[in-house]
Amino acid sequence: MNSENPEITSLREALLLSxxxxxxxxxxxxxxxRGQCFREAAEEYKRILKHTSGDHTVLFALAxxxxxxxxxxxxxxxxxxxxxxxxxxAEGRLLYARALQHDGELEKAAYHYKLTIADHxxxxxxxxxxxxxxxxxxxxxxxxxxxxxxxxxxxxxxxPDIEKPKINFSDVGGMESVKEEVRMKIILPLQNPELFKAxxxxxxxxxxxxxxxxxxxxxxxxxxxxxxxxxxxxxxxSDVLDMWIGQSExxxxxxxxxxxxxxxxxxxxxxxxxxxxxxxxxxxxxxxNLINQFLAEMDGIDVNNEGVLILAATNAPWHLDxxxxxxxxxxxxxxxxxxxxxxxxxxxxxxxxxxxxGEMDVRKTAEKTAHYSGADLKxxxxxxxxxxxxxxxxxxxxxxLNHKDILDAASKIKPSTxxxxxxxxxxxxxxxxxxQYDEILQYMKAGKL
Ligand code: ATP
Numbered sequence: 001m002n003s004e005n006p007e008i009t010s011l012r013e014a015l016l017l018s019x020x021x022x023x024x025x026x027x028x029x030x031x032x033x034r035g036q037c038f039r040e041a042a043e044e045y046k047r048i049l050k051h052t053s054g055d056h057t058v059l060f061a062l063a064x065x066x067x068x069x070x071x072x073x074x075x076x077x078x079x080x081x082x083x084x085x086x087x088x089x090a091e092g093r094l095l096y097a098r099a100l101q102h103d104g105e106l107e108k109a110a111y112h113y114k115l116t117i118a119d120h121x122x123x124x125x126x127x128x129x130x131x132x133x134x135x136x137x138x139x140x141x142x143x144x145x146x147x148x149x150x151x152x153x154x155x156x157x158x159x160p161d162i163e164k165p166k167i168n169f170s171d172v173g174g175m176e177s178v179k180e181e182v183r184m185k186i187i188l189p190l191q192n193p194e195l196f197k198a199x200x201x202x203x204x205x206x207x208x209x210x211x212x213x214x215x216x217x218x219x220x221x222x223x224x225x226x227x228x229x230x231x232x233x234x235x236x237x238s239d240v241l242d243m244w245i246g247q248s249e250x251x252x253x254x255x256x257x258x259x260x261x262x263x264x265x266x267x268x269x270x271x272x273x274x275x276x277x278x279x280x281x282x283x284x285x286x287x288x289n290l291i292n293q294f295l296a297e298m299d300g301i302d303v304n305n306e307g308v309l310i311l312a313a314t315n316a317p318w319h320l321d322x323x324x325x326x327x328x329x330x331x332x333x334x335x336x337x338x339x340x341x342x343x344x345x346x347x348x349x350x351x352x353x354x355x356x357x358g359e360m361d362v363r364k365t366a367e368k369t370a371h372y373s374g375a376d377l378k379x380x381x382x383x384x385x386x387x388x389x390x391x392x393x394x395x396x397x398x399x400x401l402n403h404k405d406i407l408d409a410a411s412k413i414k415p416s417t418x419x420x421x422x423x424x425x426x427x428x429x430x431x432x433x434x435x436q437y438d439e440i441l442q443y444m445k446a447g448k449l
Pocket of ligand 1: 171172173174175212213214215216217218219220270313314315339347350373374375376378
């Protein structure tokens with residue numbers, strides 16, 4: 001204390017008399033920084049933050065002090081908080097990239113560094129850039145969990161197909177709650193942009209669909225794009241996962257970029273649960289990075305996701321990382337049950353369209369096909385048609401499809417949704433934190449299964 005510089009000593013004395021004087025404390029903290037007393041400066045910034053928790057300049061000053069004191073983990077934690085609340089604060093993100101690089105989180109560091117300089121090229125840090133490039137290259141060649149990139153071989157870029165679907169909601173039987181949610185999130189905001197903007201809402205967002213297989217999750221995603229004449233990009237997460245560390249993250253980034261370039265766009269992720277960090281088939285490191293990348297893309301930090309509707313589907317929502325359900329991400333999570341009577345009737349009619357039909361009691365077939373998925377019902381019609389075709393080849397006569405043909409075909413196809421419920425039941429009964437599977441329980445309680 002005796003060797004302390006006089007400015008710091010007198011600031012400390014002044015603060016003893018007026019300990020609540022925050023501007024004065026800030027002057028002391030900054031003086032401590034100049035005097036290279038980083039630990040002490042950090043303590044002073046922390047005291048200030050107790051009274052002004054949201055001040056990003058103080059948070060950044062604290063992160064800087066911790067960083068210069070060599071407390072890298074603490075620096076990272078402070079910066080995570082800072083970036084979450086102030087995503088546009090470029091200096092904070094740059095320091096975050098440096099801390100991550102120091103901690104060996106190279107992919108993440110590279111991602112945040114790129115985000116920083118995309119908007120602020122003046123912040124380019126050539127030594128960080130160089131270090132990242134050579135370390136990433138080194139990791140690719142020697143990392144124990146990493147597949148070595150063969151010499152001269154560059155991993156191919158992931159090229160998603162961009163469709164313009166021809167089907168729309170009239171091709172989807174039932175699923176009224178999904179249709180309604182899609183209307184609110186994308187159709188109406190696109191039709192009435194001014195009105196929605198006035199209430200701070202724009203077209204886009206995320207909806208997660210879950211339920212037994214074959215019940216129309218992919219089908220309605222495609223029909224949503226057709227309904228609003230939007231582009232449609234459909235990907236299975238396993239298409240995105242790549243053997244090369246870091247390549248999956250790039251694939252994911254590329255996908256979101258494609259969607260943003262083609263807005264309005266419906267970006268559909270099937271089997272999104274494959275992103276779950278606890279899955280045995282994913283190396284933990286790659287899994288966590290990929291999830292973080294996915295969340296960062298969804299949060300739309302420094303990019304605009306307006307006009308991009310992100311739909312995701314899973315048959316195993318219990319494997320999904322809880323971070324996906326936070327507001328602003330998949331804030332609507334919709335259970336897609338097997339079609340009810342009315343929905344089965346309309347699904348049968350949809351798949352009978354354009355087929356040579358005779359006497360038909362679709363309602364009766366709908367009554368007799370409880371627990372059939374949409375895909376099962378489509379299979380029923382296809383089986384009936386095949387039977388007719390076989391007969392026609394023998395006789396040379398085209399006979400119309402009738403009610404009996406369909407019932408016969410239904411008796412050959414077993415409903416596929418029961419099996420899913422036997423797994424779902426366990427999760428809904430024993431792992432139903434915050435009531436997330438109440439809809440499954442209600443469905444089962446209502447005796448529908
Ligand atoms: P998975 O979980 O296995 O991916 P899914 O829920 O995504 O299944 P889809 O792939 O959408 O199911 O359904 C398979 C096919 O079944 C669709 O291509 C469509 O032809 C038919 N189908 C399913 N549900 C409906 C529906 N509600 N209306 C019309 N057709 C449907």
